[in-house]
Amino acid sequence: MAIKLFNSQTSMFCEKVRMVFALKKVPYEVIDVRADERKSLLEYTNQRKVPTLNYNGECVIDSTVISARLEKDYPQNSIYPEGAANKGLCLALEDWSDEVLIHANHAMRRADNPEAKQKAQAEWDSHFKTLDQMYAGKKFIFDKLTLADISIFSQLHYLYTAVKYDVPAEYKNVHAFLDNLRRTLKLNSLADSFDAPSL
Numbered sequence: 001m002a003i004k005l006f007n008s009q010t011s012m013f014c015e016k017v018r019m020v021f022a023l024k025k026v027p028y029e030v031i032d033v034r035a036d037e038r039k040s041l042l043e044y045t046n047q048r049k050v051p052t053l054n055y056n057g058e059c060v061i062d063s064t065v066i067s068a069r070l071e072k073d074y075p076q077n078s079i080y081p082e083g084a085a086n087k088g089l090c091l092a093l094e095d096w097s098d099e100v101l102i103h104a105n106h107a108m109r110r111a112d113n114p115e116a117k118q119k120a121q122a123e124w125d126s127h128f129k130t131l132d133q134m135y136a137g138k139k140f141i142f143d144k145l146t147l148a149d150i151s152i153f154s155q156l157h158y159l160y161t162a163v164k165y166d167v168p169a170e171y172k173n174v175h176a177f178l179d180n181l182r183r184t185l186k187l188n189s190l191a192d193s194f195d196a197p198s199l
């Protein structure tokens, strides 16, 4: 039985999971939830969120849970850094990205007046400052590409593709990180959504 990913091409959490599949070179089939307005997803899982896997007959929901499960069953090309302390830090950064950066993305996307836009920009500025320090002199947060970088990239990618808000030029380390990820993921341009089967 194949692994099936209920996928939306524009979802940042789906993109994150597609990167994990590709890094580990695990084959999977894609079910585009937009094709039937999530009817088959709802029938299978009784909920609307993607990414969701039909994992050889077992239902697995949530990008963090899916990533951890793929790591357990396909340990090659680990998505975590070496050592317990670094792994803990990596998981904390994954969570920060998934829960905090997503909030800034939603705020920016929903900002429909100058005041809301200014507030959303201030929120992102504070995160850009943090990210710019995190990536100072570094290609990746740890000594290789990990789930922390993947989660952060998927949120930034959504910001400038779907929300259409460019990372200000002053955040040079964030730009260097994005350029590096574009090359690592073999994206032709930063506007491309990642969907390669392997890395």
Ligand SMILES: N[C@@H](CCC(=O)N[C@@H](CS)C(=O)NCC(=O)O)C(=O)O
Pocket: 011, 012, 013, 014, 048, 049, 050, 051, 061, 062, 063, 064, 098
């Ligand atoms: N924490 C979840 C978040 C998943 C999520 O929010 N998915 C969005 C797409 S980006 C979704 O499917 N929303 C549809 C809905 O809630 O109805 C994860 O990491 O997978």
